[in-house]
Amino acid sequence: MSFCILRSTTIIPAPARWAALLLFNALSLQACSLLPRADKPDPAHADLAATAAPAFAVELRAPDDVREVLERHLELLRFRHLSDLQRNELQRLLGAVDANARELLGTMGYFAPEITVESSQTPDSQEAPRTVVISVQTGAQTRIASADIAFAHGARAVDDAESRAQQRVRRNWSLAPGQPFTQSAWEAAKNDGLRQLQARRYPTARIVDSQAEIDADQHQARLNVTYDTGPAYRFGPLRLEGSQRYAPDGARRLARLPTGADYDEARMLDAQQRLASSGYYDSVFLTLDTEGSDPQAAPVVAQLREARLQKLVFGPGFSTDGGARLSLEHMHNRLPGLGWRAVSKLALERQAQSAGTEWTALPEDDGWRWFAGARLQREVNGDYDVDSARLRTGRSQSTQNIDRNYFLQYDAANSKSHNRQGLAAIPDSTAVSANYGWTGRYFNNPTAPTSGHGVALELGLGSTLRPKRDLFLRTLARWQSFIPAGRVQDAAGKGRNARVALRAEAGAVLARADAPIPETELFLTGGDTTVRGYGYHSIGARTGDGQLHGGRYLAAGSLEWQRPIVYRGALSDWESTLFIDAGAVADRWGRGALRPLVGLGAGLRWRSPVGPLQTDLAYGLRARKLRLHLRLGFSF
Incomplete structure (x- = not known):
């Protein structure tokens, strides 16, 4: 009976900054849309393929889903268009195919595949003078046998709220017995459990240890992960950074963050959204300060960039109801003597023309x-x-x-x-x-x-x-x-x-x-x-x-x-x-x-x-x- 143990120990940086990581990830995803897709060849390789005679051709014989992964990531395929590839270098690459393919197949849950690599001369071929045939029989896919989800407490007592949070992680665990094992699903399951803890009460939760024990003969995986929730946090006072033009008390009333309540990432993001959409700030970024000594009153830090006192907006538009539309809007965020916001707007379209003003207090x-x-x-x-x-x-x-x-x-x-x-x-x-x-x-x-x-x-x-x-x-x-x-x-x-x-x-x-x-x-x-x-x-x-x-x-x-x-x-x-x-x-x-x-x-x-x-x-x-x-x- 053969075993393979996949182990990882993850240290999560102070999840007090989780809102920062969330924003960064969102921006990163937008940026990723500008990158070339992974399944498309690199432009430089495409140019090389178009101009250079290939050193060898590769024929992959494997199930469709496996073949797509191998075609995208197999190291051998990166060198097939090098026309000056030396024979000894090709032999080295052919010798590495088995290990490279097994590593890729292992991430998909296939730990006992049968792989054959054949190389033959094809001098009469119009494609390449040599053809490499890679045949893959994946065998049975490894499936989840058990998942042990544990929590490290140290000397800390577990209260009812923490017990409920642990039960929620176990109840929502995404890799149930009988499901296929893949590396991506394993990582997603661990991180999802961590996110559930960090989203409420435990922003500093982390993964202490994790391992997947693979029985390649029985095609079974036994999963073990240990979380440390860390201390429970409550919202402390709102601390403003960058507030000069508008009263700090106004920001507190706009945010409506419940001081003394259990930490909740969703409530903090709601407060951030209320501040950002209030019109008083061009940018708002809230984080929980976990560096202090009292997690029961952790300050919420608001990094602000204030909007201008007055703003003029001109907007053209079109709708099938009203046709072409023009609007001119003036906003004054602090009327002299009153302190209210005044938004005055002139709108012109085919069906309606209007002029109005709306004044609102904090x-x-x-x-x-x-x-x-x-x-x-x-x-x-x-x-x-x-x-x-x-x-x-x-x-x-x-x-x-x-x-x-x-x-x-x-x-x-x-x-x-x-x-x-x-x-x-x-x-x-x-x-x-x-x-x-x-x-x-x-x-x-x-x-x-x-x-x-x-x-x-x-x-x-x-x-x-x-x-x-x-x-x-x-x-x-x-x-x-x-x-x-x-x-x-x-x-x-x-x-x-x-x-x-x-x-x-x-x-x-x-x-x-x-x-x-x-x-x-x-x-x-x-x-x-x-x-x-x-x-x-x-x-x-x-x-x-x-x-x-x-x-x-x-x-x-x-x-x-x-x-x-x-x-x-x-x-x-x-x-x-x-x-x-x-x-x-x-x-x-x-x-x-x-x-x-x-x-x-x-x-x-x-x-x-x-x-x-x-x-x-x-x-x-x-x-x-x-x-x-x-x-x-x-x-x-």
Whole structure:
């Protein structure tokens, strides 16, 4: 019985810096995309192959997956295009083939292969004067017999939390008995267990020892790995480096890092993301300081590069809903005397032109912040050009999954028909309302979700002011869910879930029939994000003479099947989709009032770094025409 022991002892550098390593790895992966693929020949070798007569040809006789690895890494193949290769050097290379091939096959779990190497003269061959034939019979692949996962404690007592962490590593161990053994899978299993420990409570966990005992006769592998969790850590105070322009207390309230809570890498990265997206900092980098003497109050170091006090942004754009778009945005991060941020924006496009400003205070300790805003807008709403003004002030709070806000709002709207001049079907109106909004997002990814759901509710109680006073109640509910629908795998076993995306939206404005509700409080639908196959805001209610305008009741929904695309045997970043949308708007509720307009079609999705790029071709059954819809990113 023959044994081979693969042993490694790994010392992990202070995982207190794990966030740094995570960022570095992400950047490295991006950089790696610029490197030549491993399965492609080096350009220099390609030039040599094109210009030099080969010294010998190589014929590999082996199973497909094994042959691909040998063709890519076998040392002999690197020298076949050297036309001046000496005979004694070739003999040395041929003598090393067996050991070289066995080493490569061992990484794939084949420890008892049969390898033969034959060399013969081929003077009449047009390819090379000599041919080397390498025949490989892999034999049975080694499989996992057992996996012993141990933990070193020293003199430290094990509490319940550490015991649960150990059980989690054992429960999630990826190399179960019976599975094939490969070196890459073995390394991945060990590192995955380490990552599970380092991600929560134990940032300084490390691998003390690991070994794989290989029984080549029985084709079995016995795995042993020992982890040392190290001490449990808790978040200490946030320590800022590079803060000059903005108050340190503001950064602490923006980060919302729970001082005294168990270390959690995900919570620290969330705090880093909140700071980075706040607009006050151009770059943010958080690390846990594990060099101190008290792991129960380890400081979190925030390395900051502050944003400029003022910023001006000019942005061109295009959408199939609104056409070409230009925007000019000015941001002031600390208004004199108030300390709030002011974002003022001018936007021009075919369907709407607007100018507005939004002022927000820094969040308080509980996460709530004050805000105020004003907006002037001219927009095409159905068959009407609507000039509107809006004032709003209130408070908002954003947590990990939930956004809340409550505010007072003033609306004024002036509607003019752009189809029939002089028609005064909708009176000018103003209104004031008190509103509350709640949005819960429970997606697995905020920018490109593949599972999870979101729910949003809006409720407003108000009164019209002009031309007469009437109470009204406005409510809107939205829901979206992604449901896995099978798994798509490529030839290498890499896979991604297909899914069904469901979306529903319903709204109502309850008031007396003759209440003059501002057009900006009513509903229209249709376009890229609602009912595809129809133009932007082309689905609404109708006046007595057929003019399209905002209605008091809304119902819309969508059913979409999204499936990853496998191209040339490899899983790509593209997905195909089939969908059906439906939506209806009316001024009254009852049988036959909400008659849905239906659109159906197909599209493509590209998983870009900033979210899915969506291209859809939809046919509106009522409109009887095809429409192209383009959209970048996901929002709920």
